[in-house]
Amino acid sequence: MKKIVAGNWKMNLNHKDAVQLVDQLLSGVGSVSGVELIIAPPALYLAEFSSRLNSNAGIKLAAQNVYHRESGAFTGEISAGMLASIGLEYCIIGHSERRQFFGETDESVALKVTALLSHGIKPIICVGEQLDERYASKHFEVVKTQVTAAIESLAPESSKQILIAYEPVWAIGTGQTATPEQAQEMHAYIRTLLTDKFGTAANEIPILYGGSCNAQNAKELFALADVNGGLVGGASLKSADFLTIANSF
């Protein structure tokens, strides 16, 4: 199973600071081995960083979002074909912030998965319950709905191209990380959902944990049987922390 640590920069860092962070990561990435390191900077910087981070750089790039249509009159949007044209390998979709603030739905996530796969880009599909849903013991049901919607129309061979990120919304940016028990329990559950769809191939689909993953708790999280890496927000903005997380397997 591939181990993955992805940094979701969200809407942070002006150009100068973003370039500096890439420089710092490039000088430290030599210490990381056996882990696929991915960064998701703001879309504005992707083309430039893509030429800097050539295939030997040891750092892969992800977009934070995509629009599912091929091209046309969709002001402000970026297509999967455009991302592919600058050599992107990954794209985060369905992040809870996009669901909360930008009207992302299970339906739009499913369309984006299809669009990305048709251009050879691997979707990092984010799922996760809100705090009230967990209190109401609806977290499995919520995550099942999200995962199912994203994968149900996929062909069997797509299992090799997708990644899931379990990000309990109450853990994102709050410092309140899921406990190892909560994380493993949900990751194992997601694995059963993937197995129902893809059979044993599901064992090779990376399931990342996200939500206040940091340099202190990554080791414990990454030791869990069904946690195959992390999707890191705040802690990905500091190169030393991000590299420590990448070295936590």
Ligand code: PGA
């Ligand atoms: P966080 O964000 O690490 O800052 O909690 C994670 C994410 O939203 O991907």
